Amino acid sequence: MNRLTLSEQFFRDQASAAASGGLSTVLNRFSLLARMLASEIMRAGFVGKLGYTGTTNVQDENVRALDVISNDTLLQVFENMPMVCGVASEEMEEVHILPGGESGKYIVSVDPLDGSGNVDVAGQMGTIFGIYRRRTMSGVPTLADFLQPGRDLVAAGYVLYGPCTMLIYSAGGPVNGFTLDRSIGTFFLTHPNIQIPEGEGSYSVNEANESKWDDKTKAVVRAFRTQQTKCGKRAARYAGALVGDFHRTLLKGGIYMYPGEVKKPEGKLRLLYENAPLAFLCEKAGGAATDGRQRILDIVPTKLHERTRQQGRRPRSWRDARVAGASGASARAAARTDSEGADRADHWPITGRSARGRPWCWPAASSRQRAAGRAGSPACTCAGSAARCCSGR
Ligand code: FBP
Numbered sequence: 293m294n295r296l297t298l299s300e301q302f303f304r305d306q307a308s309a310a311a312s313g314g315l316s317t318v319l320n321r322f323s324l325l326a327r328m329l330a331s332e333i334m335r336a337g338f339v340g341k342l343g344y345t346g347t348t349n350v351q352d353e354n355v356r357a358l359d360v361i362s363n364d365t366l367l368q369v370f371e372n373m374p375m376v377c378g379v380a381s382e383e384m385e386e387v388h389i390l391p392g393g394e395s396g397k398y399i400v401s402v403d404p405l406d407g408s409g410n411v412d413v414a415g416q417m418g419t420i421f422g423i424y425r426r427r428t429m430s431g432v433p434t435l436a437d438f439l440q441p442g443r444d445l446v447a448a449g450y451v452l453y454g455p456c457t458m459l460i461y462s463a464g465g466p467v468n469g470f471t472l473d474r475s476i477g478t479f480f481l482t483h484p485n486i487q488i489p490e491g492e493g494s495y496s497v498n499e500a501n502e503s504k505w506d507d508k509t510k511a512v513v514r515a516f517r518t519q520q521t522k523c524g525k526r527a528a529r530y531a532g533a534l535v536g537d538f539h540r541t542l543l544k545g546g547i548y549m550y551p552g553e554v555k556k557p558e559g560k561l562r563l564l565y566e567n568a569p570l571a572f573l574c575e576k577a578g579g580a581a582t583d584g585r586q587r588i589l590d591i592v593p594t595k596l597h598e599r600t601r602q603q604g605r606r607p608r609s610w611r612d613a614r615v616a617g618a619s620g621a622s623a624r625a626a627a628r629t630d631s632e633g634a635d636r637a638d639h640w641p642i643t644g645r646s647a648r649g650r651p652w653c654w655p656a657a658s659s660r661q662r663a664a665g666r667a668g669s670p671a672c673t674c675a676g677s678a679a680r681c682c683s684g685r
Contacts, residue, residue, distance in 0.1 A: 298459065298470045298479035300322050305463045314375040315423065315447060317465060318398055321376075325369045326451040326459050327477055329405070332361050333453050342412050350385040350597055351562075354496035359383055362404035362419070376400055377426055378433045380596055382565040398438050398446075399424050403565035403632050406450075407533020412618060417536025419451040422569035434603065438596060442568030448571055450535050450572065460486070460539070462576040467542070486542055488579045493546025496527040496537040504553035516547075527603060536562065538570050542577055560598040567600050674682055 293333050302316035336342050341357045342600065350356050363383040370376050372391060377396035379388040382403040390396065403420040422445050426437040442448075449461025457472040457477055469483025495516040502510055515521045526546065530536050534550075541548045552559040561567050571581030571588035581588045583600045591600065 295480040295482070301470070301481060302469060304510070305465065308465070310378075314397060314610065318373070318400065318423055319447060319449075319463065321369050321373055322419075322449065322461075323459060323479055325366060326419065326479075327621070329451070329472075330453055330457040330472060333358065333411075333417065336411065343669060349383055351382065354395050355383075356411050358442065359408050365399050365403055366404045370400065378437065378675075380438045380564060382562055385597075387435070389432055389435070389499055389642075393433075396425055399426050399433060400447050401438065401564045401630070403562070403568070404567065406535045407531070410531075410533050410536075416452060416454040416531050416533045416536030416539075418453060418533060418539075420535060420566055420569050421449055422446040422564070422572070426679065435596075437464070438564070439593045441592045442563075442571050443587075445568065445572045450538070450567035450569065452535050453537050456534065458482075458539070460519050460542070460573065462573055465576075467573050467577045471665050483526070486577050488542055488574070489579045490543040491524075492546050493526065493541065493544045495526045495547050495549075496529050496531075496541065497549040497551065498530060498532075499555065501551070504555065505551050505649050509551045511547075513551075534566055534570070538574075542573070542579075561587070561600060562642075563593050563598045563600050564596065581681070 299320060302319050305319075306313050306316040326581055332341070336358055341361060344362060345355045345357055345359060347355045349359065360383075363381055366381060367379065367388060370379055372392070373390065373396070374392055374526045375396050376390055376398045377393035378390060378399045380399065380401040381388065383405075387399075401422045401424070403418075404421050405411075407416060409415075422442070424437070424440050424444055425446055426433050427440070428434055428437055442586040447461060447463040449459060452460070452619035456476070458469055459472070460467060460469045460483070462468070465485075466485040468481060471482040472479050495513075497516075499513060499517070503514065505513070516526050519525055523614055529537065529546075530538060531540070534548075537548050540546070550559050550561050566583070567583075567588050568591075573579045573588075575589065583591065590602060
């Protein structure tokens with residue numbers, strides 16, 4: 293069977309966008325990065341590259357040997373790439389300005405090795421990337437070129453390193469998935485035009501953090517765990533690698549959450565390197581991604597290593613809440629609920645499919661429920677049909 297290769301798809305994207313070819317050249321670099329890291333990960337055990345380096349990174353996390361290799365390989369791959377003027381990486385405190393990139397019109401933001409906690413146990417890992425057009429005309433790029441909201445992405449994707457190596461991306465059009473044929477080092481189209489399926493799927497969250505969540509978040513996850521949502525049966529799945537959990541949700545439906553905690557409302561996941569690129573793909577695949585108040589794609593980053601922050605503002609109107617995905621009744625309830633304590637609103641990035649336009653319902657407790665000390669109906673972003681049933685329609 294004559295399968296489309298990744299390079300052929302890049303050139304199709306280029307032709308359909310009547311583009312100059314810069315973007316497909318940049319995307320091609322990510323396929324090279326994917327093949328190089330797939331080989332590094334596979335060989336890590338042979339060459340003693342498992343385990344820690346004894347240092348910590350800008351995220352205050354212990355650095356693994358493969359984190360360093362991944363980031364070094366990223367910089368090597370983009371070193372002589374005149375289309376790209378700068379790289380922002382989860383592993384680097386500052387942006388990396390590429391020599392000779394002054395005329396480059398793109399910047400890239402990358403999580404070189406997501407799920408590095410799985411390195412020693414041969415679990416799923418990934419690379420997540422976002423490509424933006426720079427804002428400044430030319431010259432050395434400024435921070436403003438990097439601190440762009442996800443809605444301005446021109447392309448985004450991820451690589452999944454697991455039983456097979458896959459590269460999934462969108463350049464503004466459909467989300468396509470390619471699988472690496474290691475024997476010839478070529479990615480072939482295996483998952484064209486991915487749409488998050490309606491129906492059951494799984495719920496994915498690290499429930500070990502439950503004691504740190506606020507009551508609403510506890511109520512929502514408890515509802516999934518006890519199958520109390522009207523979204524049908526949901527199996528609990530958690531790979532401990534965002535790319536792995538997101539990939540399953542993209543192909544099988546369901547919901548992925550990394551909630552904020554009472555003491556750390558902004559949560560763990562990084563906006564530029566993790567949430568924005570995956571939110572871009574999620575929406576292109578018919579799903580929704582929110583921090584509980586607004587589309588993740590509308591959050592304008594204020595610093596490089598920002599975690600999806602707490603908005604701390606009440607939706608200005610139920611239209612605003614609607615943009616954040618709440619449906620009619622719950623949007624108004626959300627607006628009311630919020631006026632009683634902006635910081636009560638939980639902020640947790642969630643992604644999942646929804647019937648067009650009604651991603652999820654806000655767990656706003658009605659006054660009667662509050663009087664009875666009960667939480668509102670559970671929030672969920674789940675397969676379309678469930679979204680309809682959750683909001684009682
Ligand atoms: P990095 O590995 O890039 O730091 O990503 C964070 C991450 O590992 C995600 O991949 C994963 O979903 C999450 O953290 C797991 O966190 P926790 O162990 O707290 O559930």
